[in-house]
Amino acid sequence: MGLLARHGSRVAITLLPLVFALLHAVGALPMQFLHRLDAILYDARLRATMPQTLDPRVVIVDIDEKSLAEVGRWPWSRNRLAELVDELFERQQVTLLGFDVVFAEPDDSSGLKRLRQMAEDELRDAAGFQERFAKLQSSLDYDALFARSLANRPIVLGYYFTADREGRKSGVLPAPVMTREALQGRPIAFTRFNGYGSNIDALAKAAPVAGHFNPLTDRDGVVRSIPLVAEHEGAYYEALSLAMFRMLVGRPAVEPGFPRERLVGRDYTGLESVVLRRGQRKLEVPVDDRVATLVPFRGPGGPAGGSFRYVSASDVLLKHLAPGELKDKIVLVGTTAPGLLDLRVTPVGETYPGVETHANVITGLMDHRLLVKPDYAVGYEVVVLLVAGLLLALLLPVFSAPTAVLASFGVVAGLLASNYYLFAVHGLVLPLASALAMAGTAFALNMSYGYFVESRSKRQIADLFGTYVPPELVDEMVKDPRSYSMKATSKELTVMFCDMRGFTRMSEKMEPTQLQELLNQVFSRLTDIIRANRGTIDKYMGDCVMAFWGAPVDTPNHADLAVKSALEMTQAVVQINEAHRTSGIPEIGVGIGINTGTMCVGDMGSDVRRSYTVIGDAVNLASRLEGLSKVYGTAIVVSETARRQAGGFAWQELDRVRVKGKEQAVGIFTPLGPAATLPRELAEELETWEIFLQAYRAQDWNRCDLQVRELQRFAAKKYLYDLYRERVASMRQLPFDPSWDGATTFETK
Structure with a gap:
């Protein structure tokens, strides 16, 4: 607060x-700029943590520019693709094959369709032609050849979904991996599509397992994730990478992994994971709120990227690889040829092969190393x-x-x-x-x-307080300027008046400019001491300086600091006088009065001139005490209230006085220095002095005479003892006064 x-x-x-x-x-x-910034930060983290090492388990058979030059433009005839599949399984002995391409139309490149038309029309009566056609028909049916090479092998075909106004559909979709009933009526926010382009019926029947190869493109055009399971007309289909991984581990069932209902309600629109279950064993694949997984890119893409081995498809077809060179490998057939439009913008490259995104997900699934934005x-x-x-x-x-x-x-x-x-x-x-x-x-x-x-x-x-207050206090005040103002308020403070003695004598002997220089020098020295002890300079009045402690910055030990300043000021005057004696300048003295009490502090004055000052009876008393320093022959006179609050000092009581304008007598004291360093002889002197004051206030003049002589043995030239010796001699002539309270009354200021 x-x-x-x-x-x-x-x-x-x-x-x-x-x-x-x-x-x-x-x-x-x-805010879109924050979404964009999050994407940039994600990309930076991804690049910083990529392993950038080769994964030898996955190989990409690349339909690259070299393959197009050596085999021919794409699409290749299906009989060549059958040869490719046979080479991979029979001679190279691969473990699993996936296609990042789709075979959406029949292959008529053999001329079989035209020959069939001719056999049914103009040449139906040509026996030789019919006989020859019957022998050639099976070898010219490239789709059938390709289907036979696909059948009964661990092969996953690829297809794609579309989301456009027409919702066109072609080819045959594989069986869905999950139905709407499995979601238990929960509104899961799957990536939804209304159309697709899939493989022709003959191929789909030969290789019934297939996965879509759709990426998810973010607002900035960058591919960072793929929908692991996507929705089409109330059924749910797996991605190519998930389909290949499932085939690799024995085709476990796919189930939705719901978050715990105590953490989210049934109306939560995301899945926590996609669960792969086979008997009692299960694997939870974490997904985000779109049932997508982030692609765990291993490094820069392409043949030179170093994450996966790329083999040119023509080298496979032309048997340039040694037998068994790809043994036990997981193979993906895809393309890096720019003309075939399967290059993506990704966080790790602007022309990243789409087929390699699936390779990354497959290795991530195998290593249980998938990134996920959790629910x-x-x-x-x-x-x-x-x-x-x-x-x-x-x-x-x-x-x-x-x-x-x-x-x-x-x-x-x-x-x-x-x-x-x-x-x-x-x-x-x-x-x-x-x-x-x-x-x-x-x-x-x-x-x-x-x-x-x-x-x-x-x-x-x-600006307001800089000329009054020490810089360190101003530094404290500017930390919270609203807590300080010039508005007048009443609070307990300690005030000091310091008057320079001998100033009149010096003014008679010195030039005005010399006097001004000397006065400025002395005041600067005394002011530095006051400011060093957190005091606030009120004003300079001729040869007198006025200061107070406890405002504008609250200072709980204001009386302590004031007394400490007074002692240091008297020591400074001693040092100044030593220099004066050397220079032949008259010595000076100071008289200091200190009082603690409630006073009014604030900005006061007229419209013409104002100052930050203190006023009140407590201030007036301090001024009177400064004048009494001459009477008692001591440099510092402190009131009893100030003495009580200034702990740690040794004190000598001077008197109880009743000053002009005050009916109540107050005790006055002078500090002798820190109590911890008080000499033993001085402590004995103070004990004797206390005995003297008791006798004095009891009007026991004979005892007073004895104690004065004892005190003068301690300090023969001390003015205070001479003062009281004279007082005792004078009061001895008076009769005993039972109403006397031991106080001295002063009628002048």
């Missing part, structure tokens, strides 16, 4: 970016924003600019480190942009507010 009272505006300014960041996080006020990402983002935002709101307003910079960097470093740790160690992709933007904006607004608003208040405080 104190922080809000002192820095409410600055706290509010700091919290403003937090409010907008929270609105963005919960989707009430989405609790929004909750995490809100918590991080609240912690970081409130921390900045509490710290920045009270810190100096350098410390605020360090605190802000610390918060940002903590955000980066924790986010990177969760990413690199646990594979969690969690939002970061909103927190960084919030922290940066909060810092900028806070510093701007401090510079343009609070610095003006601080300059005003410095």
Whole structure:
């Protein structure tokens, strides 16, 4: 509450970016630049953590420019593709084959269709032709040849979904891996498509397992993820990479992995995972709110990327590979040829082969190393924003600019480190942009507010109090300028009057300019002592300086500091006099009066001239005490109230006095120095002095004479003892007065 009272505006300014960041996080006020920044940060983390090593388990058979030049333009005839499949399984002995291409139309390149028409029409009566056609028909049916090579082999075909107005459909879809009933009526936000382009019926029957190869393209045109399971007309179909992995591990069933209902309700629109179950064994594949998985890129793509081995398809067809060179490998057939339009923009390359995205997902599934943006990402983002935002709101307003910079960097470093740790160690992709933007904006607004608003208040405080208050106190005040003002208020303070002795004598012997220089020198020395002890200079009055402690900055030990200043000032005068004796300048002395009490402090005066000062009876008493220093022959006279609050000093009581304008007598004292260093002889002297004062106030003059002689043995030339010796001699002539309270009355100021 104190922080809000002192820095409410600055706290509010700091919290403003937090409010907008929270609105963005919960989707009430989405900001595209933050989504874009999150994508950039994700890409940077991904590139920083890629293994960039070769995975020898997966090989890409590449329909590249070389293959197109040696075999012919795409699409190749299906009999060549049959040869490719046979080579891979029979001679190379691969484990699994997947196609990142689709065979959506029949292959008529053999001329079989035209020959069939001729056999049915103009040449139906040509016996020789019919006989020859019957022998050639099976060898010219390239689709059938290709289907036979696909049949009964671990092969996964590829196809694609579309989402357009017409919703065109071609080819045959594979069996879905999940039905709507499995979702238990939950509104899961699958990626939905209304059309598809799949393989022709003959091939789909020969190789019934197929997976879609659709990527998900983000708003910035970059492919970062694939829908692991997608929806079409109420049925759910797996991606090519998932289909190949399932075939590799024995075709486990695919089930939805629901988040726990105690954490989210049944109306939650995402899945926590896709569960692969085979008997009692299961594997949970984490997915995001679109039932998609982020592609765990291993490194830069393409043949030179170093993540996977690329083999030119023509080298396979032409048997340039040694037998068994690809034994036990998982093979993907795809293309890097630019003309075949299967190059993607990804976080790790702008011309990344689409087939390699599936290779990355397959290896990620095998290694259980998939990145995921979890379903609790929004909750995490809100918590991080609240912690970081409130921390900045509490710290920045009270810190100096350098410390605020360090605190802000610390918060940002903590955000980066924790986010990177969760990413690199646990594979969690969690939002970061909103927190960084919030922290940066909060810092900028806070510093701007401090510079343009609070610095003006601080300059005003410095201008108002700089000539009265020590710089270190001004530094404290400018930290919270609203807590200080010139408005008059009553509070307990300690006030000091210090008068220079011998000034009149010097003025008679010195030139005005010399006198001015000397006076400035002495006052500067005394002022430095006052300011070093947190005192506030009230005013200079001729050869007198007035100061007080406890305002404008609260100082609990104001009486202590005032007495300490007085002792240091008397020591400074001794040093000044030593220099004066050397220079032949008359010596000076000081008389100091100190009192503690309630007084009015503030900006006072007329419309023409005003000053920050103190007034009141307590101030007047201090002035009277300064005058009494001459009477008692001591440099410092302190009231009893000030003495009680100034602990740690050794004191000698001077008298009880009743000054002009005051009916009540007050005790007056002089400090002798720190009590801890008081010499034993001086302690004995003070004990004797206390006995003398008791006898004096009891009007026991004979005893007083004895104690005075004892005191003069301690300090023969001490003016105070001579004063009281004369008082005793004078009062001995008077009769005993039972009403006398032992106080001395002064009728003059």
